[in-house]
Amino acid sequence: MKTMTPADRPFTLLDVLAAPEGATVSFHGMAHAVRDLGDVCFVLLRTAQGALQCVVCPPLTPPRPGDALRVQGTVCRDARAPGGVELRLSALQVLTSPEAPMPAPIDKFRMRLSQDTDLALRPVTLRNLQKRAVFKVQEGVVRGFRECLQDEGFTEIHTPKLGANTAEGGANVFRLDYFGRRAALAQSPQFYKQTMVGVFERVFEVGPVFRAEKHNTARHLNEYTSLDLEMGFIDSFEDVMRMEVKVLARIMEVLRRDYAPQLQALDVRLPACDAIPAVRFDEAKRMAAERYGRPIRDPFDLEPEEEQLISRLFEEEYGSQFVFVTHYPSKKRPFYAKDDPADPRYTLSFDLLLRGMEITTGGERISGYSEQVEKMRRKGLDPADFGSYLMIHRHGMPPHGGLGIGLERLTARLVGAQNVREACLFPRDTLRLDP
């Protein structure tokens, strides 16, 4: 019988970079780029944290791109190497070798592939250092979201993605057979996060949501990661907006602190978010129409071009790349949105736009039972279909509200990607289920 004890801390790239000049270190990584000049060969090692330049001289044999390597070498400071350090190898062991050469130039700064080619080859193209940097930034976004909410007394929850009913309903639901019954994939954790406000007062969830939208655009995915929060005992839906401002500030702080190399590699300038302007839906529409001479066609919703114009206006006028748009028409918001008592044609709700695109939808929810049942009926829904959900209203809920942030959209906006697919590891759209 053996006994298993905790793993040792791994020796990382940071240890190599911090080692004194002339130190001998052992390390490992993938041969990312190989530049063989005959008498000397430069090998860029792709490691868990970043890239490390290795110098290979005879009698050592240069590796091939894609080899998994264990190396030993001497630490030499060299300003031209990434991280300012290169490793002059004294030993090199090839652990595995690829069967075939790379199908794309992953060692280039830009690969210049068509989107179709890139997505078909994603298992390999993600090895490109620029591409993978996007997903480190994404990791930082999620960390900032979670760390902030944990400090604010929110409880993390995990709610089911398979259910009998969905929050938004409509045509955009994926349906499936569940042991002979009809099930739906969750379009959002809406019902469950509200339910959990009744339990923990403040909750959040990071998880997948599914939307069977039939249009392929640069801003839609059929499966995406939603950052959801929901909070009780709010005085106003503006409390939810203020919480989002705090969350965003923490995200930027985490990115600046722990993801500086990736921000630099991607040439990212983070948006300021210490004070975000908020404007009513009607007013925002009118302002954009007047300023840019664009007629209002749909009085009940914002068209993508209007989101761009409103963002542009608030950046030009107030220097803010974020803008809250509030008081969306009741007609276009879901049945759980609380109407404004001052004018029930509008809801106590908001979207947050960043650099021309909606990245968040939120608002106050209805907490009273009869108010909720009445609004369901007005929307043509049968309260009997929502028995489990209405249980929370029937047995008491505090005033509450919340929001959902699309992780891929936020990441794409931050890194300046034009297409949301660039901020999703393996995007699902109407044409893509694989890889």
Add this chain to the structure above:
Amino acid sequence: MKTMTPADRPFTLLDVLAAPEGATVSFHGMAHAVRDLGDVCFVLLRTAQGALQCVVCPPLTPPRPGDALRVQGTVCRDARAPGGVELRLSALQVLTSPEAPMPAPIDKFRMRLSQDTDLALRPVTLRNLQKRAVFKVQEGVVRGFRECLQDEGFTEIHTPKLGANTAEGGANVFRLDYFGRRAALAQSPQFYKQTMVGVFERVFEVGPVFRAEKHNTARHLNEYTSLDLEMGFIDSFEDVMRMEVKVLARIMEVLRRDYAPQLQALDVRLPACDAIPAVRFDEAKRMAAERYGRPIRDPFDLEPEEEQLISRLFEEEYGSQFVFVTHYPSKKRPFYAKDDPADPRYTLSFDLLLRGMEITTGGERISGYSEQVEKMRRKGLDPADFGSYLMIHRHGMPPHGGLGIGLERLTARLVGAQNVREACLFPRDTLRLDP
């Protein structure tokens, strides 16, 4: 136009408990239990962090159970109150009131409901303080998992749950129509986490997985949360086991540090995990058969009763509630499991048992292309069905391995729940899709 600035830090239960004797504080929460003695009424306030005893005297009117309350009162130390503090109220405002009385005695220590009743009423029964404590412990488990792996240089990923193919295959796959094509819900993030080892070397994911198992047992769910990790450049599958020991140690540390009230409320004794015994599958089977006189019926897998007996034996003999069982037969492990070069009838794999139940499956994976293609063929699979997955083997992978932990099973084992449903907010089994 308004401007939104970050939310203030909320005033929490911890602030109330830390306030000096005689201080006046304002707070909020749900009227959890109301005990009206006529001249004085004790109200237990359910707050985000715990419960707070409030004393209501005339002329204030006592609230009803389920009311959402804002209260103001004087802090009084009283050893009989939860947390040693009670609040003598000077003001009480009812924000919302329930439509109907609670359908279950959520204010009791134990509700004594049948499982069917409890699960049907979950949106409300989770408000019971004992029940919700289980999900705080669960939160701590996830935090420990993530914090440890982050420190170990792992990158967090989010991979799709909708796909064309699945890792385990077989009958346990939920299928659905995806824009006219056949899609499957992920049984695990196996293919994607291996793929991402080629990108980031070390990755982890916390997310839902779906298993269309047709049997209802105390240990199965049709949807559960999987804690997955995968790591490159391993010397042996034992490196993965050592990483799990480290992860478990961190989980216990986080629970002890930040979840002591919940552990106490649930009377949890955390298992030791600084050194976990490991025993080969064949040997474990033989030992349990000999010691407890139970004949071996299935030589290729462990029956649930055998898992219990092996656990019992290692607790009795070595004082460990955890035990690794290694070298499972190739016949019963998936096609990506690496066979033991010393005896290819067995795989370089393991399960981890805790208190009689498997909570983890892991092992080394095949990293070579021809080795993987060959094993697929031996298992009767067509490599052409796995084109995107095999791309990673074709273009170079380091030696790697990983594991998956069932979050609900681990939580249930830790808190001593007999049924895994008790550690899942809204369980999905063959009969339940709602709530």
